[in-house]
Amino acid sequence: MSRFWTKTVSGLTPYIPGEQPASHSLLKLNTNEHALPPSDAVMEAIRSSQAEQLRRYPDPTAKGLREAIAQVESLAPDQVFVGNGSDEVLAHIWLSLLAGRPVQTLDTTYGFYPVWAQLYQSALTEVPVLADFSVDVEALMASEQAVVLANPNAPTGLALSREEIERLLADSPDRLVIVDEAYYGFGADTVAPLIDRYDNLIVSRSLSKSHALAGLRVGYALAHQDLIEGLNRVKDSFNSYPLDVVAQAAAKVAILDTLWQEQSAAVITESRKRMTEGLEVLGFEVLPSSANFLFIRHRAISGRKLFDGLRQHDILVRRWDKPRVEQWLRITVGTVAQTESLLAACAPLCRADDA
């Protein structure tokens, strides 16, 4: 606390990201990074960056990367915005389209949304998810306010269908719908194909999960060009060069390598299936996930006890001290070998409770 802080800064409750331990001996299943390394082509693009490129500023418009995204999504480049991770993209969406306005989200969703609402002074309504954690679309439709949804949702992993989100869009053309597809690629429908039909839709994506590039910090948004222009106005009033030259080059290669993305996602979905089966045998309730993580609760053992027990086995998972989810753990889907280690660590914890 400093007497020089502004009122806004004094009142902030910042987002707390999952732990990034210095030690590599921990099995890190707490922040939903992709279990596989990035593609060889991406690593080659990173290695081949030249001193001359680094001496200069990068392209402030990231034209090559936006064109690549537009090509893959069958959109025009001016319907694409890129930023330093989708967190930055979402923050710019908030400032350009939601600041000072009422916004609805869910009571069980990504913890950054209330932080941006506070930072940008939006009155936030947190609409409760149903008892099974599914989204109450009717409840969201009861108001004209803008909606921010993660799809699949985090931390639950549950996904809405494209038709359900289209209902929200079609019901009122003046309701802005922001769909955070950070976990795109692991099984959920995308609403990107609706962009040409709805100018009240904005889709945010991340290369952190689907492309195994959390460390590179690249995210993007897809929307009607007028919405994208609003985002560019914010970006150019904040930081003209959010993506460095290496990130732009590597992200472009990653985006165009759709085969790698599909094949690596297939490895994760297969591992997710085995992890689900293994956990169910141990007495866990597992929500059906369309993401690269599972949301689980044990029928007999508390979330806190499991979290601590796994930590003692050098396994990091995520848990929140919040009433609706305190008994639940969110666990990243690892490789099959990592899943075996997780199950081996869970087994005695579950047995100890039976005794």
Ligand SMILES: Cc1ncc(COP(=O)(O)O)c(C=O)c1O
């Ligand atoms: C729902 C959701 N949205 C956005 C993000 C931010 O992703 P990034 O900034 O790495 O692109 C995350 C990260 O975990 C997330 O879970």
